[in-house]
Amino acid sequence: MxxxxxxxxxxxxxxxxxxxxxxxxxxxxxxxxxxxxxxxxxxxxxxxxxxxxxxxxxxxxxxxxxxxxxxxxxxxxxxxxxxxxxxxxxxxxxxxxxxxxxxxxxxxxxxxxxxxxxxxxxxxxxxxxxxxxxxxxxxxxxxxxxxxxxxxxxxxxxxxxxxxxxxxxxxxxxxxxxxxxxxxxxxxxxxxxxxxxxxxxxxxxxxxxxxxxxxxxxxxxxxxxxxxxxxxxxxxxxGFVLPQNRWDEVCLDDAILPKLSARQKEQLDEVGFLGNYMLDSNGVCYRTQVALRLICLPLNEWRRFVDGEAGAGGGDAERQQQEEVDRKLVHLLRKYQDMIRNTVERIKDSEVGQPCQRDLLCLRWTQIQSLMEKTIEKLDV
Ligand SMILES: C[S@@+](CC[C@H](N)C(=O)[O-])C[C@H]1O[C@@H](n2cnc3c(N)ncnc32)[C@H](O)[C@@H]1O
Structure with a gap:
């Protein structure tokens, strides 16, 4: 040309x-x-x-x-x-x-x-x-x-x-x-x-x-x-997304922050772990592990984890705690998936913007859904 x-x-x-x-x-x-x-x-x-x-x-x-x-x-x-x-x-x-x-x-x-x-x-x-x-x-x-x-x-x-x-x-x-x-x-x-x-x-x-x-x-x-x-x-x-992206990740803040009390947010903030909770193809990040432990473990266990002392006792107790944290994560991911389904419905019903813009948005949310689904399957709880 x-x-x-x-x-x-x-x-x-x-x-x-x-x-x-x-x-x-x-x-x-x-x-x-x-x-x-x-x-x-x-x-x-x-x-x-x-x-x-x-x-x-x-x-x-x-x-x-x-x-x-x-x-x-x-x-x-x-x-x-x-x-x-x-x-x-x-x-x-x-x-x-x-x-x-x-x-x-x-x-x-x-x-x-x-x-x-x-x-x-x-x-x-x-x-x-x-x-x-x-x-x-x-x-x-x-x-x-x-x-x-x-x-x-x-x-x-x-x-x-x-x-x-x-x-x-x-x-x-x-x-x-x-x-x-x-x-x-x-x-x-x-x-x-x-x-x-x-x-x-x-x-x-x-x-x-x-x-x-x-x-x-x-x-x-x-x-x-x-x-x-x-x-x-x-x-x-x-202005584009890759169909397969080894670096892809999802921010879980909208799934986790609403589950934290004001006091828990303060506690996480004090130790530098408030927000920026990420999920990628390997699972959730350490920050997310910290936040989930605050939601589902006794405070002293949470502190041991944050201070790097958890694991010293090792064994069954650790495994049970991790299972509890994983169950909580799966529960929150499922709830977040419901929210995403609603968002996708809203986009599909909307006439705002151009159809190709709305399609791109839906595609992105679908990718996020599938990354979460793979994590849920892997956790198998
Ligand atoms: C540096 S330019 C590359 C050349 C561009 N495709 C063009 O037509 O001039 C970057 C833009 O290319 C597009 N782009 C780059 N890589 C892409 C990919 N893997 N899939 C789809 N679009 C891509 C996006 O629109 C992006 O903003």
Missing amino acids: EVYEDLLNWARGQDIELHGIEPRPLSGRGIGVVSTKSIKENEVLLRVPTSALRTAKTVCKKVSSKLPTGSRVHGLLAADIILNPSPKYKQWNAVMPSREDVWASLPLTWNRRLHELLPRSARERLRKQETKFERDWTAIKQAFPDSKISRNDYLYAWALVNTRTFYYELNGNSKLHKDDRLALQPVADLLNHHDSEGCKVDFESDDCTITSTRAYAPGDEVYICYGNHGNDFLLAEY
Whole structure:
């Protein structure tokens, strides 16, 4: 297709090298990168010179000079995209997802009534994003009071930066705030995410290289890994979930916190174990074990567990306590599953937002249900 050819011609002009890969539209994933030949492990597939990156340093002076000193690079890059539509980036911009695509998938752009129907971890991430976005948008309005840029124009650019920047660590930028070591990277920003078979990404002072970590047959999709993220994170930050995700986890706070008295919450807070109760494919985390023990064991037994003394006596007593804790967990998970079923019904009955947004929400809740079901089966109490 013409846009891809234009992008590749433009990329060559920027000294970007592609070896045995090309961008291609892929069902349900926008554009992705596929191999055009057999590739072996440890081959450099893409080289992007540092000069082709968009960073805080490349933001047009007319834009950056008006924004407060100390503005974060995320806000600056978004401002540059929307306020400095330089022809320099025409071919790159032409392959960015459309506003409709971004609006369909990214919760930050959804109707707020749908936000309430997100799982807790995704909702909490979203709150943080909203705070950052509002801070950046306020700065733009103040710096460019006469600009015709609307909130949604800026939100679109901000969302592109959110979903497409690379985090990079170099000697030259080690003094920068962690949030400012971000760069937009042409062609590399077309690589989709995989939880376990991503290519190696290396930033050096001259370039960034993407190297295969396994063999590929022609036509295989080539991925990178955006990080060890669960699906709530991916949903909130990138607008998609993986069908299988080894890093997936569920926050059980909505199942456990309501079962704690005010006094029990204080006690957990005193020892640093209030909230953030997580479940993954290996079971519940230690924090959850602590909270469940407070609910179902005598206080002195709970204290022994928190102080690391439980187990000294060993044997049957320990096993019985663990069984009691597991029974409690299964009971709470079942109750939480009922709540989830209600949430899914509410989403299905709702006409808020777009059908694809509601489908994505339902899919996520279904994944959570199945992770909990597997845990219940494993506990077998
Ligand atoms: C860095 S871009 C990757 C290129 C993107 N697919 C495009 O069309 O430009 C990140 C976005 O790609 C999509 N994406 C990445 N990995 C995905 C995956 N495994 N499944 C579905 N969508 C994915 C999400 O929309 C995400 O916000």
